[in-house]
Amino acid sequence: MVDFDQKLSALLDVVIDNYINKGEPVGSKFLHSLEDAEYAPSTLRKYLNLLEKAGMVYQPYNSSGRVPTVQWLTTYIENYLVAQEEEKQDEVIKVRSGLKELVESIWALADGVVVGFVRNDEYYYLWINNLLRDDMVDEYHTTRSIIRFIEEKRVVKFIDSKILKKNQIYYTFIEDQKILISCLYTKITIEDYDCMLCIIGPTRVNYKKNLAIFQKILQSLDK
Structure with missing residues (x-):
């Protein structure tokens, strides 16, 4: 069974991916509209609030959506590079x-x-x-x-x-x-x-x- 931290980490990746693709804050309504959405809007709002309290995302003053912080964009890139290196080693x-x-x-x-x-x-x-x-x-x-x-x-x-x-x-x-x-x-x-x-x-x-x-x-x- 997926634990709570893994759920938040997976959601953070989705937020970052869609922020990069869309170029605008990502909200619970948009996340719920995705084909592979697993949670209700209320649960997504709760998780987004938890991510914000943890300093992983922030809410711009003019939007209800969230944007990843620079710190977590850096972590996202580092994790991606590690995964790429592991894949390269397998190759x-x-x-x-x-x-x-x-x-x-x-x-x-x-x-x-x-x-x-x-x-x-x-x-x-x-x-x-x-x-x-x-x-x-x-x-x-x-x-x-x-x-x-x-x-x-x-x-x-x-x-x-x-x-x-x-x-x-x-x-x-x-x-x-x-x-x-x-x-x-x-x-x-x-x-x-x-x-x-x-x-x-x-x-x-x-x-x-x-x-x-x-x-x-x-x-x-x-x-």
Whole structure:
């Protein structure tokens, strides 16, 4: 059952919404005329008086209606921003989940480390495959540099600094302590959020294979 404070809070939101839309004081008669009105005019007048005594609304001298105070307009905006942020967090969690699934779906195919992250996000996902093959044991230091480059999020900072077009594949070679690291990357969109996919490895990787993987992904996402 909805408690009394929740009823007043809900009514205050209705008063503020309609004041913003109408640009004039909001009275009990108008509130009662709304389609979703739950209370009789007398109850609405009582509630409006309580809101006024609490300093949430005031009554202009030339009107029987009420106008929200600046203090409660500020609270209204802050509450709305909090709700928007919570909704955004739910969206981001959904996007992270979709990106993680995408990274997991290609890690076994790629030649190198697959990294995925939402731009300007604190999280990233990676899967390592065939980074240290039998014929690359002598490149152990390169492997360590690649792992460090990812774990320290330098790859994230590097790509976040770039202006990139959607659905275009880029590549670069990055020098880290005199060791060259290859990086193939592309920008994709998941639920309207910009995300990055990267395949990172030494200079000896199957570039054609990795390019084909990205091309297939971009084609599937473009449908």
